[in-house]
Amino acid sequence: MASRAAKRPAATAAGTSLADELAVVAAAPLDQLRSRFRALYRVPAPESLSRDLIARLVAHRLQEQRLGKLDPNLAGQIDRLDRHGGGQTPRRRLKPGTVLVREHGGVLHEVMVVPGGFAWNGETHASLSVIARRITGTSWNGPRFFGLRPAQKAPVPDVAGAQEASDA
Incomplete structure (x- = not known):
């Protein structure tokens, strides 16, 4: 080379x-x-x-x-990062004072970003997931629950592969 x-x-x-x-x-x-x-x-x-x-x-x-041009491998990596965002959505940085609002079960919940975490119902919590779990009673991704991240798309099933497996 x-x-x-x-x-x-x-x-x-x-x-x-x-x-x-x-x-x-x-x-x-x-x-x-x-x-x-x-x-x-x-x-x-x-x-x-x-x-x-x-x-x-x-x-x-x-x-x-x-x-010379970019190495083809590097060009491919850059293209994949561009198309898929590097496989991750960029994280948002929430400033103290930001208020997140979510309605669940007919109740409006407001969470304020504070320097030590997130304030909700008079208590400060380290993560949004803890608050989401307390609101819903089930395990939730806190940023997703409060609309900060999109829900992940379910993988599309391989219908042809499933057909072949059932034929076997």
Whole structure:
């Protein structure tokens, strides 16, 4: 496998460094950027793109040509993270003073975020799950109970696999 340094020539055949070329792109007028975009991408730049975005795309392609593309494995990992949010929903940071409201069994429950946890019915609790359990009498994910996280989707059953198993 070629080293990264081998992919990184200091200058083009014209003798300009990548940094110099990027400086030219940053200062280029829109018509020159559109022309450069067409030469690099082999399609005209969409009319809706701003000058700044066209310049960024041109700069990206120049860097890609000089330094090489992302490793296919890394590109795949980034794509999966982008599509699936890394397998997790970002956690919300609740500021003290935030009030969470949930109706359950015809009763309106208000929980206030306090520095030591969550205040409900005159008591402070370390987690929302403890409060949800006390409200419902069953085990609950507290953030889900109070609407801070979506319910997880149930896996779709493999109907074909189930059919094959029942035929066996």
